[in-house]
Amino acid sequence: MADTGKQVKRKIIHIDMDAFYASVEQRDFPEYRGKPLVVGGLPEGRGGVVATASYEARKFGIRSAMSSKQALQLCPHALFVRPRFAAYKEVSQKIREIFSRYTDLIEPLSLDEAYLDVSNDKLNIGSAIEIAQQIKDAIKNELNLTASAGVSVNKFVAKIASDIKKPDGLTFIGPSSVESFMESLPIEKFYGVGKVTAGKMKKLGLFTGADLKKLTEEEMTRSFGKAGAFYYRIVRGMDDREVQPHRETKSMGAEDTFAYDLTGQEEMHAELAKIAKTVHDRLLKYQLKGRTITLKIKYSDFRQITRSQSLPNCTDEMEILLSTTKNLLAATDIENSRIRLLGITVSNFLPMPVNNKPPTDQLSLFDI
CATH class of the missing domain: 3.30.70.270 (Reverse transcriptase/Diguanylate cyclase domain)
Structure with a gap:
């Protein structure tokens, strides 16, 4: 090699x-077994998002991150259940x-x-x-x-x-098969290669790992930035990253997609309070305090913005989380807005206590 x-x-x-989620549901509830099961947002109202689909549902083309309404169109007899985190x-x-x-x-x-x-x-x-x-x-x-x-x-x-x-x-x-395996791999299978990057690669005549391997590291970096250097090494089977039992937590947050668009300040504030409470509980659980608070807003037309504020001191206080995000929200054009998603994230943490372990479980869109 x-x-x-x-x-x-x-x-x-x-x-x-x-x-995973669908398999746990089918294990715990016999009536779901052998049937197309979708775990995630329900398709009623404006609908939500698919978190996981059973293999019976995947046969109809249902995939994670797909809208629940689209999943229902693909399989009208699918069963939909909310996640039990x-x-x-x-x-x-x-x-x-x-x-x-x-x-x-x-x-x-x-x-x-x-x-x-x-x-x-x-x-x-x-x-x-x-x-x-x-x-x-x-x-x-x-x-x-x-x-x-x-x-x-x-x-x-x-x-x-x-x-x-x-x-x-x-x-x-x-070890002796790694390079040949990487050469045969379609570029879509490379970690970090999404639809946009894959499209760019194909325009350059790059369809497999073997095609990527023809480029020098300089050419890869010129075409794909820092990721190019990563692809250059990976396609040659070079990955020296260690397994890290305790990864440093960079941020902590939660968000919610609503069944119907929020149009008034009062209901926006009510939903922000719920999300802030979830984030507050997580910060306390993992003994984290952060200095930067970020508000995420997704509108009914799927346009998305984020607004951040860095505080003088780190905090985990519910009142500060809520007041800061309300101020960030007020700085946007909420009077003429229809909002489908709100999220709050805290980052720039104080150093973690020596004996404390950071969270490693996934913080989901559906936790609220």
Whole structure:
């Protein structure tokens, strides 16, 4: 493998639960099993957004982040349920307890996926493939859920591998196969390559990893900025990022999409109060205080703006959160506005207490 001789060969597993929210619902409620199930906002009124769809629903083209109304059009007989985040977090904790039997180097990405470094596993099993299979078996036998696993020498390849044989899959990409695997990969599969970047790449005649590999690092950087240097290394199988058990928390927030547009100041303030209370509770839970407060507004025409204010001192006080966001809202043209979403985020935190662990579970759009 080119330029990788000096790299430490780690044993990395990426575990990704299969249709997690929907699978938990189908496990807990037999009437949902075998049926197209959508977890997220309900399609009534203006509708919400799909958080997760069961595999039965995905056959109709329903995907995460799709509007619930569009999902209903694709599958008129689909069942829609609101998320139960307390239940998902409880299951997520049990999954992480299974992980911890094998290693302490666990980096959760959200409630339903995580990286594990098993280069030196607790049980001295030695084989990352065997560990991944044991984890999958434990999740199935103890929690009655399925997970897919990717096993490789770095995080990037392991994450892509976990998606290859979903659901209930296990894919191993060994050191000698990494470069050829990356060369065959469609550019859409590269982390960070969205529709816009993919379109730009295709206009340049770049359709696979092999095409990307033809460009020099300078050419990649010129075309794609800082991300270009990342793509240059990744396509050669070079990813030295470590599994980080405790990632630094950069921000904490919550937001809500409303069933109907908000048109009056009174109802906007009422919704802001609910969101501020959620953020306040999270700050207290994780002992965080921040100096910058940001208000997010999405209008009925999907136009989106953010407004921020940095305070003289860090805070976690509900009254300051609410008064600051009300002032930020007042500085916009609310009299002639129809608002479909409001969000509050706090950032620029004080250093965290030495023995405190930052949050690693995903803060969802649907938490309110």
